[in-house]
Amino acid sequence: MPESQPYDDRDGKIWFDGKLVDWRDANVHILTHAMHYASSVFEGQRAYGGEIFELTRHSERLHVSAKILGMPMPYSVEEIDAACRQVLEANDLSDAYVRPVAWRGPEQMGVAAQATKTHVAIAAWEWGDYFKNKEQGIRLDISPWRRPAPYTAPVHAKAAGLYMICTMAKHAAADKGYDDALMMDWRGQIAEATGANAFFVADGIIHTPTPDCFLNGITRQTVMALAKKRDIKVIERDIWPEELEGFEQFFLTGSAAEVTPVREAGPWNFEVGEMTLGLMNDYAKLVRGQLSNS
Ligand SMILES: Cc1ncc(COP(=O)(O)O)c(C=O)c1O
Secondary structure, eight states: OOTTSOTTSOSSEEEETTEEEEGGGOOOOTTOHHHHHOOEEEOOEEEETTEETTHHHHHHHHHHHHHHTTOOOSSOHHHHHHHHHHHHHHTTOSSEEEEEEEEEOTTOOSSOOTTOOEEEEEEEEOOOOSSTTGGGOEEEEEOSOOBOOTTTSOTTSOBGGGHHHHHHHHHHHHHTTOSEEEEEBTTSOEEEESSSEEEEEETTEEEEEOOSSSOOOHHHHHHHHHHHHTTOOEEEEOOOGGGGGGOSEEEEEETTTEEEEEEEETTEEOOOOHHHHHHHHHHHHHHTTSSOOO
């Protein structure tokens, strides 16, 4: 399927409120609450060789995100897990990206949404590298948009509303020729990229921002465990932009981005070093069941 093919005009099946429907019939009405008020949460996970990596953790996070937004989930974690597998099978996919989404429906309009029902859909499609030529290291703009404070937004939910600033940051970066953007938090500390967590290397030690106002990514936690296995020290702490000068390596982690080296962030340059490449390789093996994470 060409990447340019619109996402509403493809062949295949989508799991929609409990059953598989034809891809082109997986539609919502324009007066859907989520369309107007961003009352939607979602997930994103990859399947490798037919197995969805950390499937249950993603389904659990979908539940947590919905709970944070006060959206009752009509399906259990086990049912979401089973539905994700069903979607892969129905579309005959083995290496794919899986996108569960839960949203408030058209049962009520206005800011209040108590009468809305939570609807759930799951789609899957083949999706190559999130960043082109990622092995060479990507280039990040420094975004003027900051991650909101925990008291201003549900920062630990994978909530659609939070991605508004990510899209704006990403577009501003693309307009300047960058691959993505590095965002600070409301205090001015380093937070993350628009869809992936940030890690830095200096003197053989990994430093990563404390996830107190952005997602503590599943890939982030996986890569921290992989680093531990390699006896690499990982420090979670507040990181300020002035420190970027002193870091030798920089990489991003995310289910879509996997482990992606960064060679440039604004005025700062980094090497695509051994530690980054080693963890990138470990992650690639782990997700394909060629390395145990215990
Ligand atoms: C904003 C943001 N941060 C971090 C991540 C990484 O999370 P995960 O590793 O769980 O995919 C993602 C991707 O889901 C994201 O969209």
